[in-house]
């Protein structure tokens with residue numbers, strides 16, 4: 001098995017190559033290392049290899065790792081998992097970005113609970129782009145209304161959209177869902193320019209994982225979320241989810 005620094009270098013090289021093919025600058029695409037289920041020591045190895053952005057799905061696990069890595073002050077933490085309303089305060093206090101907002105109620109709580117001493121919390125709205133029953137996210141039809149309401153909240157900064165498309169092995173099929181996401185972002189920016197919010201246009205698309213990074217880059221992603229190809233396979237989750 002390769003070491004984390006080698007895997008990270010491979011992913012970075014893939015990103016650079018994909019950007020080149022898409023006539024984009026790789027500087028416009030942030031790499032989020034998705035570290036769910038990985039021990040803090042593995043994040044530390046990635047950090048030592050230069051990685052600064054980490055994505056976590058489970059709050060308690062993330063808080064434990066943040067404490068274990070408190071000596072690394074410039075990590076940027078991204079929350080990318082489903083959000084229960086009783087978890088919003090800790091998320092608002094301990095993360096720079098939240099990618100998985102799909103309800104106004106959650107966005108309101110995050111805005112209310114974001115400490116005023118911290119910069120606005122960066123938010124992406126999760127879209128269920130392939131209409132799957134198993135996935136979270138708003139429908140493309142619900143998106144404009146939710147975006148308008150979230151954009152009006154004071155302590156959060158609506159940055160863009162996030163999606164986890166249905167798995168496809170074919171790169172062209174992968175790209176179709178990502179292209180629809182890109183079109184949704186463009187459409188939101190066109191309508192919101194009629195009513196300026198002072199927060200600027202939405203500039204972020206959080207999409208692309210280990211298996212479909214290249215397709216996401218070709219369709220305009222600005223944040224890829226890579227787990228397996230940086231840290232290796234995850235341990236199988238426990239059969240009973242932890243009750244926290």
Ligand SMILES: *Cc1c(COP(=O)(O)O)cnc(C)c1O
Pocket residue numbers: 034036057080081164209210211225226227228229
């Ligand atoms: C686990 C996870 C990823 C990373 O997936 P890999 O296939 O391991 O790269 C990305 N985004 C979300 C929301 C995840 O839960």
